[in-house]
Amino acid sequence: MRKIFSLLFAAGICPGAFAQIAGDVININEVSRIEKTLSADDMEGRAVFSAGIGKAAAFIADEFRKAGLQTPPKGDGYLQTFTVLKPKYLGGSATVNGKAFDEKNVVVITGEPDFSINEKSGYEIVRIGKGTQLFADAFGIVSSGKNKLVLVDTSFSKNFQRLTYFKRELLEAKSNTVFLLADEVPSTFEIRAKHEITKSTLSNVVGILPGKSKKDEFVIFSGHYDHLGIGKPLNGDSIYNGANDDAAGTTAVVMLAKYFKALNNNERTIIFAAFTAEETGGFGSRYFSMQFEPAKVKAMFNIEMIGTESKWGTNSAYITGYEKSDMGKILEKNLQGSVFKFFPDPYPDQQLFYRSDNATLARLGVPAHTISTSKMDSEKFYHTADDEFETLDMKNMTEIIKAIALSSTSIVAGTDTPSRVDTNALR
Secondary structure, eight states, X not given: OHHHHHHHHHTTOOHHHXXXXXHHHSOHHHHHHHHHHHTSGGGGGGOTTSHHHHHHXXXXXXXXXXXXXXXXXXXXXXXXXXXXXXXXXXXXXXXETTEEOOGGGEEEEOSOSEEEEETTSXXXXXXXXXXXXXXXXXXXXXXXXXXXXXXEOGGGTTTGGGGGGGGSSEEOOSOOEEEEEXXXXXXXXXXXXXXXXEXXXXXXXXXXXXXXXXXXXXXXXXXXXXXXXXXEEETTEEEEOOIIIIIHHHHHHHHHHHHHHHHOOOSEEEEEEEESOTTTTSHHHHHHHTTSOGGGEEEEEEEOOOSSOBTTBTTEEEETTGGGSSHHHHHHHHHTTSSOEXXXXXXXXXXXXXXXXXXXXXXXXXXXXXXXXXXXXXXXTTTSTTOOGGGSOHHHHHHHHHHHHHHTHHHHHTSOOOOOOOGGGOO
16 A cells, blocks of 8 residues: 555645545446446437437537536537548449459549549558458558558458448548559559549547646547447347447546546646547547647557456456557556556457557557456457446446546656557557
């Protein structure tokens, strides 16, 4: 206990103040109110482009307003709204080395209605080689913001057309990606594609708590508030409420905003973000990442599915990508002497580090990790209509939110700075 007292004093927090404020602000009644509202049937599963997700965004924004957070620059109040493009492919053609190239072996990711390039267009040529992770590599390339011609090894021929997944929705951008199922670098090529482009808007919900002495150093607490919407009925229920995934993480973000505002001693600026479209391509976090200089973001606590007990029981959680920075060690140090325990991700084969919004910031070098309690090898309600409020352990979820608050103490205070993620080591 002596260690935790020393830590809190060093951060300018009296241990009694932490316990009192954490207990007063992060209480089970308030946590339950927010969680129950976000996962209610009238939110319609919070699918992107639905009335339900708009209702959820308005609720989160109002909670940020009541907490006393500032609005982000260039935002519509607390809403960080951006344009998403939906391209409908109308047709195209391709020639490679002077010969017609099968249209089925070309996938063009663009927001341009009339797209045309050749070998003189200045596109960077990159490869996705045999034995690599096709979709993980493709995601990184499409998200790079650069014009690229991608040669996909022919060993991926069975899965090649699945790359059209990246065409379902696009961020409005000036970059394009062309995938060719080919092993050799072409000496000449000409690729044309026509699309009908429909524009829609999505919104993150963002609130800011300025730092006292290090205003230009940012700490992010995030979770995604979108889910799957309404699907096929199962036992008479067709609403995928997403109580754990990820109304739980969004609830934590709101509660942490209230907690840090009440504490009112953060040296670094804290950004609280509820992301949209995590379930459909990570567009919310991708747009968000473009609004800040990555070097100024000192840490990101992404919170995902904390509504059930972890494999270690109550008061415990895990950190994805634990080995990719020393942030996990800092969080563990901050929890010493408390009842809380954080562990490295016990499900490395599931690649959870790359499956949530933290990955977008991590690819920019930010020490960005997800904190979760979900038993991903046996989470029976994951992505089902049964992921409802009644299945959650609200007492433990409340304690996990307190644990996240405590674990972040020295980072928010500016006395600890996690090491950066080596982007060259990411897949």
